[in-house]
Amino acid sequence: MHDQAAILRNKMKDFSNPPESINTKVIAVASGKGGVGKSSFTINFALALQEKNKKVLIIDLDIGMANVDIMLGLSATYSIVDMLEGSMPIHSIISSGPAGISFISGGSGLNELFQMDELKKNFFLQQLAMLSGYEYILFDLGAGVTKDSLQFLMSAHEVFIITTPDPTSVTDAYGLIKYLHHEDKDIPLFLVVNRVRTKKEGQATANSVSRVCEQFLNKNINYLISIPEDDAVWKGVRSQSPFVLISPRAASSVAIFEAVNRFLYGNGNEIKETSLTGFVTKLKSFFYTKGR
Ligand SMILES: Nc1ncnc2c1ncn2[C@@H]1O[C@H](COP(=O)(O)OP(=O)(O)OP(=O)(O)O)[C@@H](O)[C@H]1O
Secondary structure, X not given: OXXXXXXXXXXXXXXXXXXXXXXXXXXXXXXOOOOOOHHHHHHHHHHHHHHOOOOEEXXXXXXOOOOHHHHOOOOOOOEHHHHXXXXXXXXXXXXXXXXXXXXXXXXXXXXXXXXOOHHHHHHHHHHHHHHOOOOEEEEEEEEXXXXXXXXXXXXXXXXXXXXXXXXXXXXXXXXXXXXXXXXXXXXXXXXXXXXXXXXXXXXXXXXXXXXXXXXXXXXXXXXXXXXXXXXXXXXXXXOOOOHHXXXXXXXXXXXXXHHHHHHHHOOOXXXXXXXXXXXXXXXXXXXXXXXX
């Protein structure tokens, strides 16, 4: 009988050999509070990385608020939900966005993704392992932490936390950092302060987050960049065209390019070895032992 389980089992045989691996770094982009510019940062940072000739993939896992495809002016044909329902290979659900950026949509009904049975979990993990041709995979996760997003946050090689200088946003960012630190004291965290009026405001915000993290958690936070409040961002969202592409000289774009330079060449970050297998193995351990 060819039920879905049988189809999945057969597909898994087809995909048992992941493609040749390059060094893949998985970045989870998160925020404590919603609406702080997480998706817009993810997209533009990914595009700026791609401009440095890096192979980059964006995966939208912002359940309920998935809007990366809208911001990219795309209507993705297939999503992760389709991949799981239709036992499709992960490469067939990758869309090509502006400047050829690769993108995977979570799809509506994504919350069911996390209620997967064992066979689907294995299929999902196996398909993720097929993405080893990408040098950077950016997961856009929802604001705050859920039991589900936590698994991705804790498995990623690095976590970017986006905040604005707004005290409520800073408080929520600290809450998120505290939560993550409690789970894993060694998790590398990068802070992005978005919508600043001046660089000084960005630095002051980063200083206050760093200070409380050092004082109460004994945790070092890497301040990546501040991004100014800029009409170019708004225009990019309105025209569904990322601002680094349509306004590359705007102050917000300059900040994103600077963030990529710091990320790639600052603090010895470029020499750390990372692998997709490491990410998938960690995620698997969350799915099966530490998860539900
Ligand atoms: N630097 C900026 N300057 C001006 N406007 C900005 C800036 N960053 C973000 N915005 C605006 O903020 C709005 C929210 O941005 P975005 O959707 O990226 O936030 P988010 O944190 O991903 O939201 P969600 O919590 O819904 O996932 C967008 O309309 C965007 O135009």
